[in-house]
Amino acid sequence: MENIKKIVGIEAAKFVKDGMIVGLGTGSTAAFFVEELGRRVAQENLQITGVTTSSVTSEQAKRLGIALKDIDDVAYIDLTVDGADEVDLDLNGIKGGGAALLMEKIVATYSKDYIWIADDSKMVKHLGAFPLPVEVVTFGSGQVFRLFETLGFNPRLRVDANDVAVVTDMGNYIIDLHMKEIKEPQRLAKLLDETVGVVEHGLFNDMVKTVIVGSADGNVKIITNNL
């Protein structure tokens, strides 16, 4: 599995050209992309500026000598490459397994181009087997939780190994919705967008144009969606 992640990470790095402002995703797959960019910066003198999607990725990029800028200090981002937790046939996806969905969605929104990298186990017919992360403000989060229960969304507050609620880089909680199958991702996204107390959710509908998918035999497929 690590090998597939590495292959797609390296493949995605080929889309990065000199001078670009690059959005750096979060997670174990995106980490291979960032690592490859770091290699190219060091060995090929690649000139890029990174905009990161989490504190973890910021640390990795700094270690690798990738120049970083705050999202508000760039006019736009040329290309963002990130991982995904699930991707359906329309290239809608679930993200946020690494609790970085809010920063990831903001960086993606201000990117001219957006690519996901994934192994083929993440490609699904319908979203929802992977619990959908929803980032909520801590104040009133219990009320939002109960609302999700009432709606039959099977919510669980995300906790760490010590059973302490996970707090995101933006200071919020994550409620994971164990829905099994999301039949209408657009409709659910609208409902979550309109729920007071929800900051952002992990449904990334109609956002990505290209998904680079790797399989165990080393095969790499580039799937595109003409949005």
Ligand SMILES: O=C(CO)[C@H](O)[C@H](O)COP(=O)(O)O
């Ligand atoms: O959305 C994310 C983090 O919030 C990740 O991109 C997603 O969880 C995939 O991670 P991994 O590559 O480790 O499977």
